[in-house]
Amino acid sequence: MNNVISFSLARKISEDRSPEPESSFNRLAQGRDMLNQLCSSLVKKENQRRFRAFPEGYCREYGLVLDQIHAITDLDILRLLELGTTIANIKILTATYGMDFLDLCAEQTGKTMDEVKALIARH
Secondary structure, eight states: OOOOHHHHHHHHHHHHSEEEEEEEEHHHHHHHHHHHHHHHTTSSSSHHHHHHHOHHHHHHHHOHHHHHHHHHHTTHHHHHHTOOOOOOHHHHHHTTOEEEEEEHHHHTTTTTHHHHHHHHOOO
16 A cells, blocks of 8 residues: 655645644743843854844844844843843943943933942842
8 A cells, every 4th residue: 555645635734733832931931042142142243243233133133023122222121131131141232332231220220330239139
């Protein structure tokens, strides 16, 4: 007996099988990983140049979604922390823009430098 099936039948079988839903935990972890990979890539001068030339396009290369792209391009430190970006990687990102991480934290949170340092120590 022949086990060959037609391409159209194989396509139909493939379409009928729905992929297993990805857990929200996996999506969050993947998003966090992509954010951190992007920030880590900015250690290289060539990547910094490409990022500064077209930040949104550079973010899309890493598969970031709009919320993540806005957090990156707005340098929204608190949002980046919520999204799982490490402080070390946020420092790389702020340095890419020629900004000081602690000063930017103080400005965005309205906290004193000592309060910012305490906040960072908790992360």
